[in-house]
Amino acid sequence: MIAFENAAYSYGGGELLSEISLRLAPGSFHFLTGPSGSGKSTFLKLCYGELLPTAGRVMLFDREVRSLNRDAVALTRRRIGVVHQDCQFLDHLPLASNVALPLLVSGRPTPARDLSDLLSWVGLGQLATALPPSLSGGERQRAALARAVITGPDVILADEPTGNLDWERSLRLLTLLVELNRMGKTIVVATHDLNLIRQAKSQISTRVLRISKRRIQLAGADL
Amino acid sequence: MTTPGPENFHDRIVPPSGAPAWLTSFTAGAMTFLAVFALALSLAADRLATRWASALDRTATIRISAPDDQMDLQTKAVLAVLKETPGIASARALSVEETRALLEPWFGPDLPLADLPLPQLVELTEAAQGYDGQGLRLRLTAEAPGAVLDDHLRWRRPLAQAAATLRVLGVTAIALIGLTMAAMITLAASAALAANAQVIKVLRLVGATDGYIARAFTRRFTMRAAGGAVVGALAGTAGVFLLPAQDEAGGFLTGLGFTGAGWLWPLGFIPLAAAIAFAATRLAAFRTLKGLT
Numbered sequence: 361m362i363a364f365e366n367a368a369y370s371y372g373g374g375e376l377l378s379e380i381s382l383r384l385a386p387g388s389f390h391f392l393t394g395p396s397g398s399g400k401s402t403f404l405k406l407c408y409g410e411l412l413p414t415a416g417r418v419m420l421f422d423r424e425v426r427s428l429n430r431d432a433v434a435l436t437r438r439r440i441g442v443v444h445q446d447c448q449f450l451d452h453l454p455l456a457s458n459v460a461l462p463l464l465v466s467g468r469p470t471p472a473r474d475l476s477d478l479l480s481w482v483g484l485g486q487l488a489t490a491l492p493p494s495l496s497g498g499e500r501q502r503a504a505l506a507r508a509v510i511t512g513p514d515v516i517l518a519d520e521p522t523g524n525l526d527w528e529r530s531l532r533l534l535t536l537l538v539e540l541n542r543m544g545k546t547i548v549v550a551t552h553d554l555n556l557i558r559q560a561k562s563q564i565s566t567r568v569l570r571i572s573k574r575r576i577q578l579a580g581a582d583l
Numbered sequence: 584m585t586t587p588g589p590e591n592f593h594d595r596i597v598p599p600s601g602a603p604a605w606l607t608s609f610t611a612g613a614m615t616f617l618a619v620f621a622l623a624l625s626l627a628a629d630r631l632a633t634r635w636a637s638a639l640d641r642t643a644t645i646r647i648s649a650p651d652d653q654m655d656l657q658t659k660a661v662l663a664v665l666k667e668t669p670g671i672a673s674a675r676a677l678s679v680e681e682t683r684a685l686l687e688p689w690f691g692p693d694l695p696l697a698d699l700p701l702p703q704l705v706e707l708t709e710a711a712q713g714y715d716g717q718g719l720r721l722r723l724t725a726e727a728p729g730a731v732l733d734d735h736l737r738w739r740r741p742l743a744q745a746a747a748t749l750r751v752l753g754v755t756a757i758a759l760i761g762l763t764m765a766a767m768i769t770l771a772a773s774a775a776l777a778a779n780a781q782v783i784k785v786l787r788l789v790g791a792t793d794g795y796i797a798r799a800f801t802r803r804f805t806m807r808a809a810g811g812a813v814v815g816a817l818a819g820t821a822g823v824f825l826l827p828a829q830d831e832a833g834g835f836l837t838g839l840g841f842t843g844a845g846w847l848w849p850l851g852f853i854p855l856a857a858a859i860a861f862a863a864t865r866l867a868a869f870r871t872l873k874g875l876t
Binding site: 444461466 | 596
């Protein structure tokens, strides 16, 4: 699905990630952890083609990312739902439009019932007409998750999705991600919240990857 | 719940307000307004050229200057020569009243023409096949020494050149206006694209192709340019309509109005402005998008 083959990424003369080789199998659930600035967001950006590896190869759905033209990258992104750390909304459009954005830009129909059900699933059924700036951090994170899953993507990438949430809301969001994984979606969550990881491991089979010294390694049994 | 239908969503995807959007409408309106006047100038030049050509092209004048006692004889001789010359459709001697009418605009109505030694004028109309001007001049010299043929060539040539130059100026003005509009709208679109970098980033992240994003911007700018052009075309046409009507003298400045179906021509600038805006915005959008991941 997504595979790294000895991939590296350098920026400004320094290497942020190096010798990354891993494969995200369909239906797997990975946590990605590491200290701030270790390269978690960079790794996720390599996963959806916003950044290109400076060495090695990144394969997205069996195609080398550097071989994709701009439109092919866009079409590939429709198969990958991303929950960004800062959510990334169009502030002038109501929440329902923002959540439906991936469907609308791909020209697919947006059944009102499905949209309503999705917003209710993330607990935002009453906020369909609200503008993003009026939402709380937790509401924005859940809306971002709804937008990430609306097209039924094969892969969901979440970058610090609980960064703005209290523990109760973090658990709620984790439950949504676990539900999606049980539906067969491949999930990657970048987080430094070890309690969240432990909570997830109690519910579902997960692999924890740690970025350390520019490399990704499988975390030990302490997690 | 508000369901975002694609039909109205695409028009709202780019935030509606901002200086670039206003600048596009204003530029399209102002340039269309100017283009209407340039078109009016061009059409007036064309009409003027046609009028001058039709008035002078097939006619010629013979001026007879002779002592009073020979004037009638030479006039009859000239008419006889013209009657026998191939390529002359008709010829007639102008009456004193007609000659006076010709001179009145220059000297005023109170001039005592009877006291002046006026030449006799003979007007001839050329037949379709034309006549041999050089041969006619030679025969006139022999039959009526005081007769001089004026085939209007020395008038026609500079007038035709002036009219052609005016036409070129009009077309050049329209082309420059179009280019200026394209440049201004390209700048406005580039500014809008820069101001909406976040919108573009979000659209790219959710899988929008460059074509989709470019369409969102071109649609907005095309509609704005068309709206501005409607106002500009109507205002320009009204301005031309309000110019003084063409008077009897046929002065150029009072002949700037459109005629007949020509009043509809300014409407052609509306789709033209929209097409320019479409092309300029599309170009700017793809150029900007190429620089993004």
